[in-house]
Amino acid sequence: MAGTLDTPESIALAHLDKGRYRDAIACYKALLKTERRTEWVDGLAKAYGGRAHGLAGKGMLQEAIGLWRSRAELCGAKLWDGPYAAWLIGDGRVAEVLDQLAARRSALVSSAASGTPPDASSADELAALEARLAPALLNANPATLARLPAESLLLQHHPLALAALAAYASKDAAALDTALGGISFRSPYRDLRALLKALVLCETDQEAARAAVQRLPPNSPFEPLAAALRTRLMAGPARLQAFAQLNNAQQTMTIDLMGYPPEVAPMLQALAGADVNLAPAALFELVQRHARQMPSALATRVWQLLAPWATRRGCDNPRLFGSPSKAEQECARALAVDIKGERDHAETHWLDAADLLEESGDTHDRLRAALVLRHVALSPAYLSSDGVLDPDAQDMLTRSLNLDPTDCSVYVRVVQFWRRTGDLKRARQQLDVGLSHFPDDAALLTEAVETALASGAFKKAAASARRLLELDPLNRKVRGLVGNAHLSHAVKHIAVNKPDAAKKEIIESANWLTSATDLGRMHLLQAWTERDGTAERLRLAQLAVSTWGGGLGAGWRLVRQAQATFPRVGLDTAAWLLREAGVDTAQTLTPADLLELAQVLEQEAPMVRKGLDPLVTWRKAIATLASQSVGQAFDVDTCVRLCEAFSRHQEHDLTEKFANAAQKRWPDRPVFVFHAVAARFGKKGSIGSERDFNALEDAQKRASQSKDLRLVSRIEALFEADNPMPDFDDFGGPDLAAPRGVPGPLSGSGMMSPSDFREVIKVSIGLDGGKSFLNNARKDLGEALMKQIERECGGDKKLYLSRVTDLVMIELFGTLEQVVPIVPATIIKPQTPVKTPNPGQGNLFNE
Numbered sequence: 001m002a003g004t005l006d007t008p009e010s011i012a013l014a015h016l017d018k019g020r021y022r023d024a025i026a027c028y029k030a031l032l033k034t035e036r037r038t039e040w041v042d043g044l045a046k047a048y049g050g051r052a053h054g055l056a057g058k059g060m061l062q063e064a065i066g067l068w069r070s071r072a073e074l075c076g077a078k079l080w081d082g083p084y085a086a087w088l089i090g091d092g093r094v095a096e097v098l099d100q101l102a103a104r105r106s107a108l109v110s111s112a113a114s115g116t117p118p119d120a121s122s123a124d125e126l127a128a129l130e131a132r133l134a135p136a137l138l139n140a141n142p143a144t145l146a147r148l149p150a151e152s153l154l155l156q157h158h159p160l161a162l163a164a165l166a167a168y169a170s171k172d173a174a175a176l177d178t179a180l181g182g183i184s185f186r187s188p189y190r191d192l193r194a195l196l197k198a199l200v201l202c203e204t205d206q207e208a209a210r211a212a213v214q215r216l217p218p219n220s221p222f223e224p225l226a227a228a229l230r231t232r233l234m235a236g237p238a239r240l241q242a243f244a245q246l247n248n249a250q251q252t253m254t255i256d257l258m259g260y261p262p263e264v265a266p267m268l269q270a271l272a273g274a275d276v277n278l279a280p281a282a283l284f285e286l287v288q289r290h291a292r293q294m295p296s297a298l299a300t301r302v303w304q305l306l307a308p309w310a311t312r313r314g315c316d317n318p319r320l321f322g323s324p325s326k327a328e329q330e331c332a333r334a335l336a337v338d339i340k341g342e343r344d345h346a347e348t349h350w351l352d353a354a355d356l357l358e359e360s361g362d363t364h365d366r367l368r369a370a371l372v373l374r375h376v377a378l379s380p381a382y383l384s385s386d387g388v389l390d391p392d393a394q395d396m397l398t399r400s401l402n403l404d405p406t407d408c409s410v411y412v413r414v415v416q417f418w419r420r421t422g423d424l425k426r427a428r429q430q431l432d433v434g435l436s437h438f439p440d441d442a443a444l445l446t447e448a449v450e451t452a453l454a455s456g457a458f459k460k461a462a463a464s465a466r467r468l469l470e471l472d473p474l475n476r477k478v479r480g481l482v483g484n485a486h487l488s489h490a491v492k493h494i495a496v497n498k499p500d501a502a503k504k505e506i507i508e509s510a511n512w513l514t515s516a517t518d519l520g521r522m523h524l525l526q527a528w529t530e531r532d533g534t535a536e537r538l539r540l541a542q543l544a545v546s547t548w549g550g551g552l553g554a555g556w557r558l559v560r561q562a563q564a565t566f567p568r569v570g571l572d573t574a575a576w577l578l579r580e581a582g583v584d585t586a587q588t589l590t591p592a593d594l595l596e597l598a599q600v601l602e603q604e605a606p607m608v609r610k611g612l613d614p615l616v617t618w619r620k621a622i623a624t625l626a627s628q629s630v631g632q633a634f635d636v637d638t639c640v641r642l643c644e645a646f647s648r649h650q651e652h653d654l655t656e657k658f659a660n661a662a663q664k665r666w667p668d669r670p671v672f673v674f675h676a677v678a679a680r681f682g683k684k685g686s687i688g689s690e691r692d693f694n695a696l697e698d699a700q701k702r703a704s705q706s707k708d709l710r711l712v713s714r715i716e717a718l719f720e721a722d723n724p725m726p727d728f729d730d731f732g733g734p735d736l737a738a739p740r741g742v743p744g745p746l747s748g749s750g751m752m753s754p755s756d757f758r759e760v761i762k763v764s765i766g767l768d769g770g771k772s773f774l775n776n777a778r779k780d781l782g783e784a785l786m787k788q789i790e791r792e793c794g795g796d797k798k799l800y801l802s803r804v805t806d807l808v809m810i811e812l813f814g815t816l817e818q819v820v821p822i823v824p825a826t827i828i829k830p831q832t833p834v835k836t837p838n839p840g841q842g843n844l845f846n847e
Contacts, residue, residue: 244272280309370404483512553600670699
């Protein structure tokens with residue numbers, strides 16, 4: 001076997017397979033001297049072809065042409081097959097290709113004259129050779145073109161191709177269409193026609209341009225132009241990698257198509273050779289080395305993108321390349337601090353950037369200022385858990401609308417803010433401005449409905465709702481808003497004994513509400529507009545209960561609606577209303593009844609309880625089910641569901657009973673510990689015992705171990721509610737702007753000591769990272785002074801907070817004439833030890 005592998009033929013094959021074509025050629029030539037075998041001839045042809053392609057790829061076209069000719073002479077292969085014509089054209093030997101074209105055309109004419117049927121392959125080869133010549137003849141002189149016969153499409157369509165190129169260069173769409181219309185699909189310039197169309201599409205529809213380029217044959221004569229366009233249509237690292245494979249002319253063409261100046265080619269080549277996962281700071285360094293070749297505007301734009309990721313080299317040195325304005329520098333600093341996670345510090349820079357952008361007066365800068373203000377206002381620090389805006393955020397959003405009134409979502413948020421704070425006049429003013437810009441926006445029209453309802457303008461709310469439903473017929477929210485508003489108005493009329501007015505409101509609500517829950521409520525309220533004891537009242541009350549599904553859930557709904565309607569609903573009144581509606585309170589409850597109640601409790605929104613507990617009639621029966629059914633009829637998930645449902649409506653006693661029963665059955669589930677302690681907290685207002693406190697701490701640890709983050713946060717919130725943090729707003733002391741020397745809380749026998757007050761400030765900073773402390777200090781010390789301190793601190797937030805704290809302490813407990821500048825520490829060089837006559841005694845301070 002070893003001898004077989006070492007034969008000359010196997011060695012030649014090995015060289016050929018591994019791409020060592022020069023060695024393969026030598027081996028096959030030696031073999032052919034002994035015997036001329038077909039497989040050895042084919043092997044030599046493959047070796048010559050591989051070697052020739054390798055040389056051509058390196059730009060050595062003359063050597064490649066020579067090897068291709070040797071291949072034809074020694075192996076009997078066809079000379080003009082493959083890339084031979086393209087290499088000749090690339091080497092400037094167009095005349096040889098024209099001679100071959102004339103010879104083939106003459107052969108076809110002679111064959112036709114002799115009556116021999118035309119060879120289809122010969123005609124195809126002639127057409128392919130003409131197409132190969134097409135790019136080279138675009139800039140040919142008249143003498144070269146004169147060698148083509150008059151019937152040649154290469155000559156006939158030559159003026160059309162030139163006209164198309166000129167029209168594209170001058171952006172004359174009509175002339176381009178006319179020229180391309182004359183180039184048929186059989187023309188040697190057909191690929192140029194497709195490419196010019198793709199180039200036009202590149203500016204308007206890049207997907208269509210990509211599809212057009214993909215339809216070109218892979219070995220198209222116009223592939224050099226297609227490669228440049230294909231690279232232009234790529235994105236990200238793929239574009240850079242493709243760019244590095246292009247020659248100089250193609251790279252220049254690609255850069256021109258991208259709209260960049262030719263000077264950026266070295267930088268793009270460097271980027272193409274860099275690691276895909278290059279760190280932003282290293283990328284900044286790479287770009288900096290080529291920045292001088294970039295135009296100023298492009299360099300400035302690149303600085304804006306990269307400087308925040310390379311703070312020391314970028315933000316601290318804005319003149320390394322480009323010429324960023326003060327506003328652009330401030331934006332970069334803000335983004336750099338934001339990237340580090342220092343949101344409060346970043347907020348100061350963002351607001352400074354917004355001021356600078358607004359002052360510039362440029363339209364684009366004003367839009368950027370609006371965008372910056374929205375970024376700050378909609379950050380988590382300015383939003384509550386349910387998305388309600390902070391007053392400062394409202395100011396920023398209103399200011400952003402003055403700069404850019406085209407963001408509908410901002411109008412919605414500002415209107416929500418004024419509506420929820422009760423300032424309906426401002427809400428309506430902002431709503432009118434928003435609707436003038438976005439009259440058909442669903443979210444804004446929904447706010448119009450809610451604002452009108454809050455104002456008591458039912459007709460206006462209904463008009464806005466109808467307009468919204470024309471745009472969005474399936475909008476259940478607005479239907480519910482208007483319908484429930486009418487029912488709430490009906491409740492008020494029933495409470496003051498105005499049954500006729502209440503009936504009108506109920507009839508109007510029927511136009512909006514269609515769910516079974518709402519229908520049951522309408523039937524019940526309509527029953528209470530009838531006189532006591534009448535058949536119609538009994539019928540409507542029983543119809544309401546049956547619409548709700550009857551049973552325990554319907555009884556709870558009835559009692560709760562009675563509490564919301566009548567001034568006083570005691571136990572006797574509730575029992576009478578339940579009997580009137582046909583609800584049997586003496587019926588034995590089953591686990592199925594309790595599950596139906598849980599579903600109702602989950603569906604209904606909590607409300608402030610007035611007087612009687614809606615479940616007081618069934619409380620004992622439900623408590624009995626808690627002790628009997630937990631672990632049998634109710635599994636662990638069902639018990640969690642029941643605890644959640646009862647807790648949602650502040651049924652603390654029932655929550656505690658189910659949680660205690662479930663805790664005995666499943667002691668390893670921390671959620672039941674939470675519900676039991678939370679229920680006792682709801683009744684007492686605090687975690688009453690150390691046992692509960694320890695159990696809750698243990699439950700929090702187990703929840704953390706099981707990755708139940710929601711339960712961990714709920715337990716943490718319960719601890720916080722039991723021991724709330726003190727409010728240190730405004731430093732817990734007097735206004736810093738108060739005149740000095742005036743007695744106050746910081747003077748006299750009840751004075752807070754400076755050390756205690758400094759501790760208060762430290763705790764305040766620890767709560768929110770210093771946001772409220774810096775805001776208050778900025779109001780009292782002044783914006784100019786705060787900016788001066790920030791500049792002196794050079795971006796060190798800890799030093800910045802320390803300096804501001806010192807100024808606040810001086811302002812409250814002493815005097816402050818001016819800001820003491822930060823003096824760099826003096827570096828003291830070690831002194832030379834004092835030489836003494838006694839070698840055993842050194843310098844007194846030399847240990």
